[in-house]
Amino acid sequence: MSARPAASDDLPPGWTRHIAPSGHYYYYNKATKQSSYEKPAFSNASVAPGESKSSDVKPSELSKARPDPSTAGDAQRKPALQQPRATQSQDRSSWAAAYMPGFEQQQKRQQRKRRKEEPVLMRELSLKPWCLAVTNLGRPFVYNLEEKKSLWMPPPDVSAALELIPREELILMIARCRGLRNPKDGSVHFDATQAMVPASEVAETKPIGLADEEDFDENDFVEPDGPPMTSGIIRQRNRSPAEDDGDSDSESGSSDSSSGSGDSDSEEESDSDEEKGENEAEQVEFDEEDIEWQIQAMMAENGLDGEEDIPYVEKVKTFRQMLMDLNVNPYSNWETEMNKLVEDTRYFMLQTASERIAVFQDWAKERIAELKEQKANETRISPEDLFSEFLRQYATPKLFYAEFKRKYRKEAGFKDSRLSDREKEKMYREYIDKLKKKK
């Protein structure tokens, strides 16, 4: 939370006042790690456990306002399907851990990067008390102004109203929520954008969806108009399966209802592009890719400038530079080497996993050719020469070969695998004979 500690003159000791991203004041006690929207009273300095719960407004408020994902999901899903899907997503993390080297580290990294989800833009619908709002992760939901109720899954009459919104406008709205920068150009072409209201003006929309993830700190808070690159792999990971199902259902449901079937078709196709051993991270990336693609397509349609106009060749160049800088092993496989790269921002120069793999393969091919050439140019010392050099250092007439071997078998010079044991013994004997003759 973007916290600004304020003067705590009228607060009990230990409490400080901060401003939440929504603009509300909230109060935080550093000692007991409690936070509350309500101003803490002076009288109960030592807060009883029951008391602390009731004063902790956030979670309770959340559970009220947050649409119940399981019920929302059930509306669309057949009950028979529910069971296998739930177990599947449960198993997935353990699965991925088995398939993917370094999966757990990746998971930790993503937990760290995870960002708070909150509504950014709102737009009134033709059906009166209802609004369409979009979160900073680009997920749309509907909000009832009168009942102050928000739902991931729009009721049937509302989804009919949603269908009236032009698709371009919806895409633009999502894009802006996710951090598209030039909204001015957009508003020229879509005069309906004036209807969009920053959601922070409507106070009660705030507690939505994943607002219960409070484990991020000030550094993790990303401004809503940050570059879309940073909002890459931030989507939730550790949610319960039921919640996961509900959300994905509502996502697909709302996109179906609002933007027609063409949208979800394209999702389907590019999704299948992924490798069969795909993990969740790739799915999450795909969301980002898809929206990026939508924005680009929209830009092309309207003749607007994309916000990043780096030619593809340049992107590939930077990506390759990163491969060189981070000491990637060209002989290794992509799944292993990927773990070295994901934290670098240049990793996101290329947007799809298949592009990255293709560039990696090309780079590896060239790099290996280079390395081979280097090796060929180096003056080669034959293994015999190496071993006779070793003998000159260590061999004495006092030892038989067996004893010599036992003594020095762990030395690098002895271990050289290109000579067989028999050859080594022969060389050793000849050398010892020579030594004896000299004496």
Next chain:
Amino acid sequence: MPRVRTQRTKKPPEGFAEIEDTLLEFANRLKDIETTPHEGQRKNESLWPVFQITHQRSRYIYDLYYTREAISSQLYQWLLKQGYADGNLIAKWKKQGYEKLCCLRCIQAKENNFNATCICRVPKAKLAKDKVVECVTCGCHGCASTD
């Protein structure tokens, strides 16, 4: 499964040292799979990771030889002979339409109920929209070359 290397076995051709670490990692992952519990999984499910890792390893060696041109044909033949990669599967990958094939059993039409190939061979475009495919044999989510 690669053969166990002892003192008496033939020495690997040159270039093996560069890829040895990666192959070792694959072997370790296979060992890890052996020890992970599979309670609550279906009978087939416990084998899927094994299929997947061996597929990945075969793919890795295939890539090294055909795409990256990193290993000599001698070494490639040796790797196949030692069982680091499945030669029969690689042979299929060279055929048009089988570029992403997951495993050989999935194209054995006679083993299936309707004498047809496995569900994972069906292109995504021809399946129902939200259908999650998980093939029984190897857990493949879809390996049609058009996907």
